[in-house]
Amino acid sequence: xxxxxxxxxxxRLIHGQVVVKWLRHLECDEIWIVDDQLYGDDFMQSVLxxxxxxxxxxxxxxxCEATRRLEQPLNKGHSVMVLLKSPxxxxxxxxxxxxxxxxxxxxxxxxxxxxxxxxxxSATDEHIAALRAIRNRGVRxxxxxxxEERPVEMAAVLPLKRxxxxxxxx
Numbered sequence: 609x610x611x612x613x614x615x616x617x618x619x620r621l622i623h624g625q626v627v628v629k630w631l632r633h634l635e636c637d638e639i640w641i642v643d644d645q646l647y648g649d650d651f652m653q654s655v656l657x658x659x660x661x662x663x664x665x666x667x668x669x670x671x672c673e674a675t676r677r678l679e680q681p682l683n684k685g686h687s688v689m690v691l692l693k694s695p696x697x698x699x700x701x702x703x704x705x706x707x708x709x710x711x712x713x714x715x716x717x718x719x720x721x722x723x724x725x726x727x728x729x730s731a732t733d734e735h736i737a738a739l740r741a742i743r744n745r746g747v748r749x750x751x752x753x754x755x756e757e758r759p760v761e762m763a764a765v766l767p768l769k770r771x772x773x774x775x776x777x778x
Contacts, residue, residue, distance in 0.1 A: 617694065626639075634687065643670070675701060711747050714751075736766060749762035
């Protein structure tokens with residue numbers, strides 16, 4: 609199986625924090641973006657490839673192919689960062705059989721129908737339900753923007769029994 613160094617939700621995908629902080633910290637050789645819509649958008653794929661350092665390979669795959677492709681071995685010593693736009697995509701990967709023990713939540717933009725959970729993470733009720741479902745499967749879900757920052761466990765932000773509309777703003 610491919611060495612997955614980090615599974616991260618960040619709706620901005622490849623940007624400064626990912627390139628400057630996470631890639632260097634994890635020493636990843638590849639970024640895999642798992643997103644059905646982006647898979648069909650050649651222009652945006654080109655833009656994202658240009659945003660990555662030239663030595664880092666960027667692949668875009670639909671959710672339905674990601675698990676199978678990530679189960680294939682890479683060359684020894686290579687590692688991959690998996691980037692997702694939403695908690696629903698992470699849950700779909702779990703449903704498809706991809707095993708991961710931790711999920712980093714780094715950025716979800718604020719918008720209509722969202723509640724601010726932590727720093728630059730705002731979520732809809734659907735996002736929160738997916739995060740809870742992921743946590744209920746034994747995956748550690750934590751919020752962390754950059755590697756130097758202390759991770760904050762999901763339970764500290766979203767206790768198990770708290771309803772989405774009662775989430776306090778931090």
